[in-house]
Amino acid sequence: xxxxxxxxxxxxxxxxxxxxxxxxxxxxxxxxxxxxxxxxxxxxxxxxxxxxxxxxxxxxxxxxxxxxxxxxxxxxxxxxxxxxxxxxxxxxxxxxxxxxxxxxxxxxxxxxxxxxxxxxxxxxxxxxxxxxxxxxxxxxxxxxxxxxxxxxxxxxxxxxxxxxxxxxxxxxxxxxxxxxxxxxxxxxxxxxxxxxxxxxxxxxxxxxxxxxxxxxxxxxxxxxxxxxxxxxxxxxxxxxxxxxxxxxxxxxxxxxxxxxxxxxxxxxxxxxxxxxxxxxxxxxxxxxxxxxxxxxxxxxxxxxxxxxxxxxxxxxxxxxxxxxxxxxxxxxxxxxxxxxxxxxx
Amino acid sequence: xxxxxxxxxxxxxxxxxxxxxxxxxxxxxxxxxxxxxxxxxxxxxxxxxxxxxxxxxxxxxxxxxxxxxxxxxxxxxxxxxxxxxxxxxxxxxxxxxxxxxxxxxxxxxxxxxxxxxxxxxxxxxxxxxxxxxxxxxxxxxxxxxxxxxxxxxxxxxxxxxxxxxxxxxxxxxxxxxxxxxxxxxxxxxxxxxxxxxxxxxxxxxxxxxxxxxxxxxxxxxxxxxxxxxxxxxxxxxxxxxxxxxxxxxxxxxxxxxxxxxxxxxxxxxxxxxxxxxxxxxxxxxxxxxxxxxxxxxxxxxxxxxxxxxxxxxxxxxxxxxxxxxxxxxxxxxxxxxxxxxx
Numbered sequence: 001x002x003x004x005x006x007x008x009x010x011x012x013x014x015x016x017x018x019x020x021x022x023x024x025x026x027x028x029x030x031x032x033x034x035x036x037x038x039x040x041x042x043x044x045x046x047x048x049x050x051x052x053x054x055x056x057x058x059x060x061x062x063x064x065x066x067x068x069x070x071x072x073x074x075x076x077x078x079x080x081x082x083x084x085x086x087x088x089x090x091x092x093x094x095x096x097x098x099x100x101x102x103x104x105x106x107x108x109x110x111x112x113x114x115x116x117x118x119x120x121x122x123x124x125x126x127x128x129x130x131x132x133x134x135x136x137x138x139x140x141x142x143x144x145x146x147x148x149x150x151x152x153x154x155x156x157x158x159x160x161x162x163x164x165x166x167x168x169x170x171x172x173x174x175x176x177x178x179x180x181x182x183x184x185x186x187x188x189x190x191x192x193x194x195x196x197x198x199x200x201x202x203x204x205x206x207x208x209x210x211x212x213x214x215x216x217x218x219x220x221x222x223x224x225x226x227x228x229x230x231x232x233x234x235x236x237x238x239x240x241x242x243x244x245x246x247x248x249x250x251x252x253x254x255x256x257x258x259x260x261x262x263x264x265x266x267x268x269x270x271x272x273x274x275x276x277x278x279x280x281x282x283x284x285x286x287x288x289x290x291x292x293x294x295x296x297x298x299x300x301x302x303x304x305x306x307x308x309x310x311x312x313x314x315x316x317x318x319x320x321x322x323x324x325x326x327x328x329x330x331x332x333x334x335x336x337x338x339x340x341x342x343x344x345x
Numbered sequence: 346x347x348x349x350x351x352x353x354x355x356x357x358x359x360x361x362x363x364x365x366x367x368x369x370x371x372x373x374x375x376x377x378x379x380x381x382x383x384x385x386x387x388x389x390x391x392x393x394x395x396x397x398x399x400x401x402x403x404x405x406x407x408x409x410x411x412x413x414x415x416x417x418x419x420x421x422x423x424x425x426x427x428x429x430x431x432x433x434x435x436x437x438x439x440x441x442x443x444x445x446x447x448x449x450x451x452x453x454x455x456x457x458x459x460x461x462x463x464x465x466x467x468x469x470x471x472x473x474x475x476x477x478x479x480x481x482x483x484x485x486x487x488x489x490x491x492x493x494x495x496x497x498x499x500x501x502x503x504x505x506x507x508x509x510x511x512x513x514x515x516x517x518x519x520x521x522x523x524x525x526x527x528x529x530x531x532x533x534x535x536x537x538x539x540x541x542x543x544x545x546x547x548x549x550x551x552x553x554x555x556x557x558x559x560x561x562x563x564x565x566x567x568x569x570x571x572x573x574x575x576x577x578x579x580x581x582x583x584x585x586x587x588x589x590x591x592x593x594x595x596x597x598x599x600x601x602x603x604x605x606x607x608x609x610x611x612x613x614x615x616x617x618x619x620x621x622x623x624x625x626x627x628x629x630x631x632x633x634x635x636x637x638x639x640x641x642x643x644x645x646x647x648x649x650x651x652x653x654x655x656x657x658x659x660x661x662x663x664x665x666x667x668x669x670x671x672x673x674x675x676x677x678x679x680x681x682x683x684x685x686x687x
Contacts, residue, residue, distance in 0.1 A: 130513040133533040134434045140533075204516025206524070208435045240433050242524075248427030259516065290433045327426060334418045341411050 003074035003116060003225060005031045007067060009058055009104065010079025011051075012036040014186045015120065015217060017044040019078060022222050024051040033070055035063065036079070037096075058100040064107035067114065074116040075108055076225055077101065080157055082122070082150040082281070083189055090149075090278070097153040098160075105164040108171070116172045118224045119161050123177045123210075123234060123291045124151040128283045134208075137292045138177070138232050149278035172230040176220060179236035179291060182311050183214030184318020192275045195321060199247045200265050203256035207243040207288030210236045213306035213314065220302055233300050234291035237308040243285065249309075250316050251323020259286075434534070435523030438503065445525050449492045452485075456630070457591060458687070461493050462638040466585055469500040472539040473642065474577045475546045476666050477587035478565055478674065479554030482615045485630060486555075486592035490546060491526075493637055505538050506546045507531075507573075511612070535576040546587075547573045552612040558601075562593035563678060565671045571663035574645075575653035578662075583642035586666050588673035591635030594684050596620065634687035636677050640669055 006023050010016035011034030020034040021044075032051035034040070039055060040048065056062055058079065067075070080097050108114045126132070127142030145155065158175060165173040180190050190211075193199065212235060220235050247254045257265050262282055269275045277285075297303050306314060407415075420443050423429055429439040453459050467473065475494075480486060491504040507530035513519040528534045530547065538545050548554065553566040577584050600616030620627030643666065645652070652658055681687060 130519060131510050131529070133531050133537075134528050135533070135537060137533070202516075204520060206435070206520040208431070208433070208523070210433075240431055240435070241427075242431050242435065242437070245427040245429070245431060248425060251426075325425065330422050330425060334422055337418060338411070338415055341414055342407070345408055345411065 002028050004029065005033070005070055005072045005113075006074045006076060006225065007033045007035060007070070007072045008051075008076045008078060009035050009100075010077075010081065011048070011053065012038050012040040012044070013079070013081065014214065015181075015221065016076075016078040017048060018218055019076060019221050019225075020051040021047040021049065022218065023225070024049040026226075031070065033066070033072065035066070058104045059095060061103065061107070063103055064110055067107045067111045071113045072111065073113050074118070074225055075104070075114060076118045076120075076221065077104060078118075078120045078221065080120055080122070080154065082124070082278075083187075083276070093150075094153055097150075098156050101157045101160055105160055109164060109168055114168075114171055116225070116228070117161070117164070117174070118221060119157070119173070119175045120221065121158055121161075121175045121177045122150070122154045123179050123236065123289055124280065124284075125154045125158055125177060126289060126291070127151060128280070128287045128289050130287060132287070132289075135290050135292045136234065138234055138295055149280040151280040172228050174224045174230055175232045176224060177232065177234045177291065178217060178220075179210045179212050179234075179289070181214050181217055182211040182315045184315055186214035189275055189277060189281060191315065191319070193277075194246065194250050194252065194315070195319065196274065197252065197324065198255045199250075199252045200255045200257050200262075200269075201243055201247070202262055202282075202285050203258045205259075205286040207285055208240045208290050209243055209246055209288050209308070210240055210290045211308045211311050212237050212304060213311035216304040216306055216311075219305075220296075220300075223300070223302055229300055231295075231299070233296045234293050235296055235302075235304075236291050236293055237304045237306055237311050238293070239308040240290055241308050241312060243288065246312055249312060250321050251325060251327075252321075253324055431524075434505070434526070434528045434538070435520075436503075436505070436526040437524040438526075441503070441525050445521075446492065446495060449488060450496070453489055453492050453496070456632050457489065457595075457635040459489055459493060459591075459635040459637060460687075461497050462636060463641075464493075464497055464499075464639060466639040466642055467494060467498055467502070467544070468583070468642070469498075469502075470542065472542050472580060472582040473544050473585055474535075474539060474573060474582055475504065475544065475585045475587050475639070476573060476670070477546065477548055477589055478563075478670050479548035479550040480557070480562065480589070481555060481592035481630075482596035482598050482617070483630075484548070484555060485595060486589045487546065487548060489592070489635065490587065490589065490637060494544065494546075502544045504546045505543045507535055507548075509551060511610075530572075532572055532576050532579075535573065536580050539576060539580040539582045549573050556598065556601075556613040556615070559593070559597040559599055563590075563674050565667055565674075568663050568667050571659045574659045574662045574666070577645045578648060578653040578659070581646035583644050583646075584662070584666055585642050586640040586669040586673070588638045588640065588670050588677060589635065590638075590674060590677040590681065591633040591684075594633040595630035597631070631685075633684050634681075636681075636687075638673055638677060640673055643669075 006029055008016050008020045011020045017040050020032055023029050023032040034048060034051050034053045035056050035058060037057050039053060054066055056066060108117060126136045127144060129143050131143045161173060161175055181188050182191060244254055266277045266282055431437050477490060487506055491506060494502050494504045503526055506527045508522055508527045510529060512522050513529055535545060549569040550566040557566060596615060596617045598615045598617055602614040602616060606614035617627060648658060
């Protein structure tokens with residue numbers, strides 16, 4: 001059943017905004033509502049076209065009125081985020097993620113028109129530890145529950161979503177557990193991290209990183225909205241990059257930091273407003289995380305167009321990251337040494 | 346699997362006479378048949394060289410050391426630019442073949458003089474589970490088995506080993522273990538590897554086996570809870586019992602300093618006749634003569650679906666594998682005349 005009225009939360013951010021733009025361009029959808037606490041940038045607003053922007057806080061019961069009066073039948077909850085607004089934004093972020101989801105779900109439960117709910121979740125719900133299996137499938141849980149930060153928010157959000165699905169069995173609920181996003185246009189903790197000239201890593205660890213191109217993420221969210229595909233799905237690109245390998249591919253230099261000094265390093269980068277890593281994301285730098293996407297391909301019917309490596313390379317070339325060691329220099333050195341060797345013969 | 350199995354102490358008839366002479370031949374034969382030298386990094390280069398000699402005049406042919414240099418530079422450039430593939434377990438074949446494996450070659454050929462027996466029992470393709478006895482205080486037996494399968498098997502396969510969680514918790518070691526193709530010993534990982542057609546190695550005795558005192562040498566410990574059998578049953582791959590003789594003597598563990606072990610978070614802190622009294626010198630393994638025998642594969646695809654849910658079958662298969670390894674160990678030991686000379 002194609003949706004008639006779609007509400008997208010978090011539409012001032014990359015995913016929500018571009019998703020609203022895609023729905024606005026779809027003639028089958030009658031009305032597109034974008035909700036966020038702050039207005040989208042002018043560029044994003046222009047892209048969103050006929051989509052209507054509603055400046056509302058989803059933590060406020062007002063959202064119920066919006067959903068009821070517009071007779072929204074499909075809600076795309078894309079505002080759960082790992083990127084706090086500023087150095088003090090962590091508490092606000094948690095409130096937006098958890099309390100916002102609670103209010104939104106309460107509003108959805110009240111409205112009889114709602115038929116479908118799509119939630120952008122994260123693979124961070126699996127946690128990250130040394131005792132985890134190498135690849136997570138949808139039925140696995142975290143070995144030790146994340147005690148704070150984004151991962152804990154996401155676990156709680158998914159809990160509320162399960163509760164909602166239980167109370168409203170007539171609503172199709174799709175939860176998408178995304179791996180980290182990357183791409184030339186999206187701005188996340190990870191894209192800022194790899195753009196640092198010298199990239200701090202944890203000494204003695206090399207995380208396995210699985211990435212998803214932001215365009216693939218949009219396509220998955222769009223597909224989940226337009227088709228009836230209830231369930232929980234892992235979403236990630238094929239293949240894996242090691243953190244050290246990714247840093248080399250971006251032409252950066254890794255700076256291994258002893259584990260003990262990592263929290264201090266994190267505080268430094270946060271106060272310098274370079275990268276805001278939460279403790280659970282630091283654990284991610286130790287071990288990384290890989291998810292199994294068989295269900296996505298077989299049942300959801302979507303195969304990401306970019307592999308992890310391709311997505312990362314697209315990010316590197318799209319951001320025009322200048323490698324510190326010029327690849328041409330390397331090739332010329334290699335050729336020079338070989339020529340010298342040929343002369344010596 | 347209900348009746349007890351009798352395993353003859355002095356081996357199968359065909360094994361006994363040809364073992365001492367034969368083992369060396371098996372290796373030479375395998376190498377000759379496939380015209381591939383056992384050293385991993387040399388093979389592509391030499392093949393290239395052979396092709397080059399066919400097409401180009403001899404004068405334009407670069408010297409072997411130049412080939413080697415070109416190879417090395419190419420490898421270095423790939424590493425600096427991150428231009429290599431890593432699988433979802435973090436296995437880095439490029440690094441393993443060029444950096445991690447070559448130092449093991451002298452240890453394998455000169456120091457322990459490893460002889461492999463029954464390499465034909467290891468399938469050339471498809472999933473299989475190698476189950477071996479564990480010993481020697483440090484897991485050199487695992488690395489030697491991996492090297493044997495890589496160097497001496499006609500298909501030169503990579504052995505994907507299942508390691509204890511302590512390995513992956515430890516900095517440096519954990520990252521290195523993943524890059525060399527190891528992963529955590531848990532059923533999801535084992536089944537994922539086996540069903541994707543990998544050759545998986547497991548040492549089910551774990552720390553109980555590797556850290557047992559010298560007086561208990563070659564006495565198999567409990568085989569975990571038989572998790573490896575259910576992984577093989579679920580994926581229908583054969584189990585290949587593997588018996589390793591010689592690894593028990595490399596670090597004769599005559600004592601254990603519990604306090605130090607607790608301090609460092611190790612499962613044991615070994616005392617050997619030379620360690621820690623001789624300091625780093627004591628960490629040199631004794632040059633015992635090694636034999637690695639791969640036994641007949643035990644099929645697991647004949648038990649029908651849901652066989653892994655039958656605990657009795659799992660116990661019986663576990664015992665069968667354990668008994669096979671134990672009896673092969675006894676047989677190899679009776680044929681061994683000297684620990685160091687073989």
